[in-house]
Amino acid sequence: MIRYALPALLLASVLPCYAQSPATDVPLIERARIFGNPSKTGAKLSPDGKWLSWIAPRDGVLNVWVAPAGDLAKARPLTDEKTRPLRGSFWSPDSRHVLFIQDKGGDENFLLYGVEVASGKQTNYTPFEKTRAAVLHISSKIKDRILVGLNNRDPRWHDVYSLELATGKLTLVQKNEGYGGFLADDQLKLRIAEKPRSDGGTSYFRISDGKIESTPLAEVGLDDSQTTAPAAFTVDGGTLYWIDSRNRNTAALVAQDVASGKTTVLAEDGRTDISNGLFDPRTGRVQAYSVDYLKQEYIPLSDDLKADLAFLKQNTKGKFSVTSRTEADDKWLVAVDPVTAPASTWLYERKAKKLTQLFVSRPELEGAPLVAMHPQEIKARDGLTLVSYLTLPKSVDAAGSGKASKPAPLVLLVHGGPWARDGYGYNGYHQWLANRGYAVLSVNYRGSTGFGKNFISAGDLQWGRKMHDDLLDAVDWAVKQGVTTADQVAIMGGSYGGYAALAGVAFTPTTFACGVDIVGPSNLFTLLQTIPPYWEAGKQQFYKRMGDPTTEAGQALLKERSPLNYAANIQRPLLIGQGANDPRVNVRESEQIVDAMAAKHIPVTYVVFPDEGHGFARPVNNIAFNAVTENFLAQCLKGRAEPIGGALKASTAQVKHGAEFAPGLAEALQ
Template sequence: MTRTAANLVSHVPLIPREVLYGNPEKSGGKLSPDGQWLSWMAPLDGVMNVFLAPYAEPDQARAMTRATDRPIPQYFWAPDSSALLYIQDKAGDENYLLYKVDLASGEESCLTPFENTRVRVVGSSETIRDKLLVGLNNRDPMWHDVWLLDLTTGDLTIVLENNEWAGFEADDSLTLRWAIRQNEAGGTDMHQITDGVIAPTPCEVVDMDDALTTGTDGYTTDGSTLYWLDSRGRDTAALYAEDVATGTRTLIAEDPRADIGGTMRHTKTGEVQAWSVTYLRTEWHCIDHGIKASLDWLRDQLDGDFGVMSRTDDDRKWLVWNDPLTAPIRCFIYDRELDSLSLFYVTKPALEDAPLQPMACVEIPARDGLTLPGYLTLPADAKDPVPLVLLVHGGPWARDGYGFNRAHQWLANRGYGVLSVNFRGSTGFGKHFTNAGNRQWSKAMHDDLLDAVDWAVAQGHADLDKVAIMGGSYGGYATLVGLTYTPDVFACGIDIVGPSNLETLLETIPPYWAPMVKQFHDRMGDPTTPEGLQLLKDCSPIHKADKIVKPLLIGQGANDPRVKQSESDQIVAAMQGHGIPVTYVLFPDEGHGFHRPENNIAFNAVVEGFLATVLGGRAEPLGEALAKSTAQILTGEDMVQGLG
């Protein structure tokens, strides 16, 4: 007999939502290129900001930014170590502007002071330290013009007015070398640029099947070698080095299980020193003997997984992240000359003694023979089948990975098993795996999720009658598909910023995605053809809202530029039109996901009550979670334990 989820973990200390989903004490550590400074993210009046301290005196910290509303999502160092740079949007609209904080004066300025503009970094340089190439779509929201940005003066000089190109590749001299656009087949055409002139015919043509797994991967500093990640003529993307003068390519790395992922490059020459591949877990392979010696030494010192997150120009100092897997992630300062390792920070010290559970790597057979890599976390001491949450990643052209996962830990602590599966269409496992998801939304992609549930039940991990489906973006769509196309499989669903109508989704994509829209049409369904339009209709949960018979919780950001609020409004209205109850939570100051911690915590508080109501797990009392957030419960308050 299956014990209730709450009873299963009643002896296990409850990990507060605030600890898992609140701000880390520190995160995002970086070394200045000259090695004189340490920087990191930390809360300032409850909002994540950038801090700075001398390398020799890490305790002498000062805040360099003063964000008061939304956390700063990303920051980096100016190449000459004179300033910190960061991007920020407004209320989740993803119109990111670039800001600079001068180290000497502390003065903060916006380097791209335009409205409704999204900045892109097109190129940076080892030899030109005070300038960047940036893309700006302030002239036309669909196209990013290329500008040379002087980081000292803030001056912008136009390099190329763009009316047709989806992207560019530059070399270390900040010279544009490639212009890239989508071709009629849904792949990409790559045109060489010589002396500022774009060749009229493409030098490289990538078919649609290879479009997500093939592209340039940067030049060496002297411009003599161009690296490629390329799946043409093979399945998984391999790493190649091309001699620019002769065009000769040399294979550097390949793996039949997965695409080549990250590389470590020489900080001065830009030559590849090591490369990684991630099938179930990430494996690093070294070309450079010095890098190998350092990584081998670190492997002997650290438990669990680790990686290099920042390096100085002279490569003598590294910041190293370490994931012990059942303890919080920590960051170390590594002096390569001295072979010394010192703790810089622990991201969440409150998790040091928390009952975190191990994550297992699994391989799940799909009904057609495809192998689906995945990750399973079970509650403490789980010996019998338990209620399961199938956690579906977004994208769908993305992937789940191994390591500390706060959603897995949170849900396992509440008494649920958690399964994340890389369904077909996910990236990283070769082009055939990705392309197997083409035009299979709600079809074979959903079958993979059903096969994952059947596997978990057959393995004795899950209770067949107590399986929830939950996810964000594509994962939210998969949730709606689960409750409409297979209404008897899942006990409930949690849709976070998921599309309900693929027609309107494609009609309202951000304008800067338009240059690559053929990819969406080829992989989802082409609304410009009768057959494609019908496919989109057939795959849209909005047309099957009357089939929903299990409880549904929806979370949405009002400013989402990718999946508009109307996507959630539509399915809610359709359900209400059929007299079907639904719980709908709206955040007026969020976009594609919930980035303010107080909003994330509030939504998860609702999720806990919702799952406890349906699956019987335990829930931390609601407390002040909703009051501290901007959450608006538009309907269905009475369906969630602790709300009504």
């Protein structure tokens, strides 16, 4: 379904290592082993089970590869991207094509491509400029075409087209006059249209014989707008599944009989939203669901998968996820994440109850000194529970107990969105920073998703206030627990996490020892002025949850919550990274605060990547910025750092300001 629920906005010098002596006996893990290309990732089984595809490097750039499912030695590349990595792919329903989307330089104008497996012929199915293609529905029953959305007529709204995979022919199915999304059934018939409301909520309308009814099937207010939506129809079209928080706090899995309208709650959890399910590929009926409070787990709804899920839980070490299933449902791909070892992908043959390892994503990390992640429940000052994740360096927790033997410097790593969440599992940033000698804490502050609508709504109009207080409360917790001391905490994050870093050094200027902002907004008013046009459906939600720039009160609030207006208060070192083509957080967001600080002669280091957008997709760029970051943190927190070396020169990094304020940066540019 094309949905526009609120989008998540918002990574050679000779420099000595700044090492704490207790950490020196732990080998330094090179940046490239953590942030370089994986050897293989994103595997998918073709629906007929004959092929296996994955993403892997070709001449140093991630591309799509394919092999017969029973003979991976015959693998061959299907695509030949030369610069920008492909980060995912999926199969056509006829198992003849591998499909993928790709943008240019991070502009997020994603176009849809397909490659015929037999011939290797590649087709751009959406050859339009300034267009963002979206896949609406892939049916298991109609195999020669799919439904896609295109905003090439009006950049705000996606018209629905039927795409013939063999010829590339596009046929208009539904002109979109102000609808945020559509839901189709397995006959590729549009069944539901979603329309944004002026209060930030959503109205859902039935579509009958190609016409959108005038009376809503359902109305959802602002409070439920992030946690309620129709999810899928069964193959026979008789049952509609909802993720639904109406009349409850956390989102439940609900089945609605289409003929009678009767609803049945299939699953709910008082701690967390039901967000994902396992659906029978033959019937579309839900067989299991997952909950993710402290950790993710599958819970069967019937006997269909009960034995399979029990077998996988018993025979895998770590968190497992079912990532791909054949149409016959005889074979699955299972991703296994042990946290303290690199993730691996396995083939599960259901009838034989047989697991076969296919590959390890990052074999270069096997045997590396990776550390455990520890889920925590932290109380905010007003009693809200903040599900958080703590990683400790071996220097203070050699046994991986989750208890620090003595305080270590801490990096508060803030997730983006803010309507997103942190979760349990291998995290490259946690491992990298812990290896450098830092404790790492990631906090699901109010406004984060996954913990019910009340938790999301508690963040409304609280950017830089109660949302920031939650981060401060988590730091206080870490100090009281002996994890760190109040004078050696850095704040770092991307998107909203970058905003939080700016807020941290501007609103609470002596709380953090330093800050790292990656693609974070500094001026909330200009942020809302420059959001992409295809987020039109979510605009009222932005206004209701952040502040309304069309009203005097909203303008005053946005001004008050913008770190730019408090730049003169910044006292601690600040590092900023930005993609020049970012469509979500315009490059001016970083430029404005750098200019304001420079005018006041306040030190700030600013690194721009001309071929990136909202974050750094190219590994050479990510490695370069992280090289600067770890040496910046080493000066600030006295942890360890791998010298910058040639990392900057291998990237497209442009240091626009303040090279002299980041250790080793000026030398690395020579």
